[in-house]
Amino acid sequence: MNRHRRHLLGMALLGATGPLLAAPSRRRIPALDVELRAIAADPACELASLSVLAIRAGRVCYAGQFGRRFIGHDGLPDKPVSPGTLFRIASISKLMTTLGLLRLVEDDKAALDADVSGYLGFTLRNPHFPDQAITLRHLLTHTSSLRDDAGYSWGADVALKDVIDAKMYATNAGPGAFFTYCNLGWGVIGTVMERITGERFDRLMRRLLIEPLGLQAGYLPAELPPAALANLATLYRKRTVDTEVWDPAGPWIAQADDYSVKGPSAIDRYVVGTNATPFSPTGGLRISARDMGVVMRMLMGDGPHLLKPATLDLMFSRQWTYDGRNGDTADGLFHCWGLGNEQFPDEAGTRLVERGGFPAVGHLGDAYGLMSVFVLDRQRKNGMIALVGGTSTDPFAPANKGRYSSLARFQERILTALYEHAVT
Template structure:
């Protein structure tokens, strides 16, 4: 930090007066202006709370929290508030897969059957092999059937559930811990012909490698393969090769791995809290972190893109970021939303049509986005502890991203 003690004190006073916390390399009118503009969006009350960060390859340029991590207790949302980040988690799975390849444990072009204790075959194309590359590019032909939502999410034990939402909608339920299966059992039940949740929607009517179709199940299958190839649980592997090297001390995949006192309440809407939950398929959307810690990871991705990363070699990052698909792989390629990852993909690293690299996410009480612009080497993060579903919420969400995009 370049701030003097006096500047830090003044910044603290200003932050308290505005009921949010702002940090950056240098205090400036530009940052103050961004504070005010973001606070103005918060005052629209579409979200209970949210955090933002802007980073470059050297670290944080700006980070801030607005609103509340817990409305009932008056707890403010700061850059160190911890929450689920939903499918932004997939970027960590991609790094883990490439790291396992660098360690000589697997190869992207291996058939997945080489690493699985059960058979996964698209019954519509039984002679076509599914490869790890197919998994990480969402071209595996593996689908997410209705049981993905109804059997996969579980309430954190020990909560007082009075007033907390546990039935999200007619498709998604937060189940009790007693019914929780292992990752392996869940994958078998969903993807093998004799599985109890296997049905005609478990696989698509496309050959593996042919069509991009976003798949949470394929993501978790990739993480499961990392486990079998390396002999380590996925959370242990990512802690050793990603979290510890980057000093992401407030991050993890399970509640016991983080400081639960800093965990934000999640909200269906600003007045309806959702029970805290985890997932059997935690690699595809269960990462828990703060905008401050996630900024460390995004800075590393920017470094890696420019050949200066720490957790993968230059060649490894080239593999991670290399766009794998073309127009023929898409039925409905997203050429409209600059914040969508559904235009192209590396190893789970999504590309928008404008060339931004990153991912979006959404889960009960969570809306998230993390992208960087490879031309300017600046990345932006937005974590919201509230479902964003209506037009007002979406306008506010993308309004925040537009403001962050103008900050240089």
């Protein structure tokens, strides 16, 4: 289950193991600082880095950073997390991609229920259900009948039309009939966006999302401004890169975004509209918790406006609910879905805080050691963001599983601490 779960949410140094460092933030709650620092340093599941933000009634009420965005080695010093530290936020990127797509929908450049084949320039149909079109709504709600089993990311020299074949489709249900979390669908969405606009996905999202909201963020590290690249968190685990063997007493080992020796690679040769997966609409956005707070306040109707209120209401309207037979919940992780966002009713199995009181929408992320949470209660304008840059033990080992949700136990503890000390 652990490998399956990471596959779903993913798409995605040798150093001392001493106490985590804390970096100052704009807003402090001393008791919360102490509790979060203790969670991050817990030897049962130590965190390489942690950046959190809480919003109450539409305003930021707490921001805190703990740990190291870079763990020193070979004479290179440790670097602490700061309020502006960027993390590769994994599958929360899907929610951000949705915002860009919905801007195109508002501009009548895309329609949620149109056959995506017309945008792609090639036929995208499940060969087992050839008379049923696949739409953007299907892709956004993971009901397209596409599957990840044969891959969902390829190089810039590969065209999607040449790799998507019969083995990438479900045989048990056609489009719209069954929920299965699918990263491949988001590569298709990014490619559709490129075909509609003629712009490369990462640069298109800069125009549609990053610049209008004044964010310091990007999909390719090579295209980040120098100051942002220097403040990018390396992602770690205490396990080797290509195995599931953990060593909690061993060193932190870089998994992604380590540019201490060699800088990031650029993508220079690419035909726009052929395959957006190298830019990872699925999970590749690098952004800070602070700037994610800007996005969250926009979704609450505060701060800069990006989309019409009616569009946001549509985005967060319930599109799929598990009824016992209409989807794969990934061992209870998924229960209900909007357009590009997961939904968390304040009920057994989907509760986000220990004593309840926080029904939410948003997204989770899990890739390369990064574990991220972006959840908001739109009605009350409360929200929480938590970015973890790596764990010392398997976060979904039996001892680390959550007590009342499908989250890891340390995530439950972080969200409950934020909610009880800051949000309420």
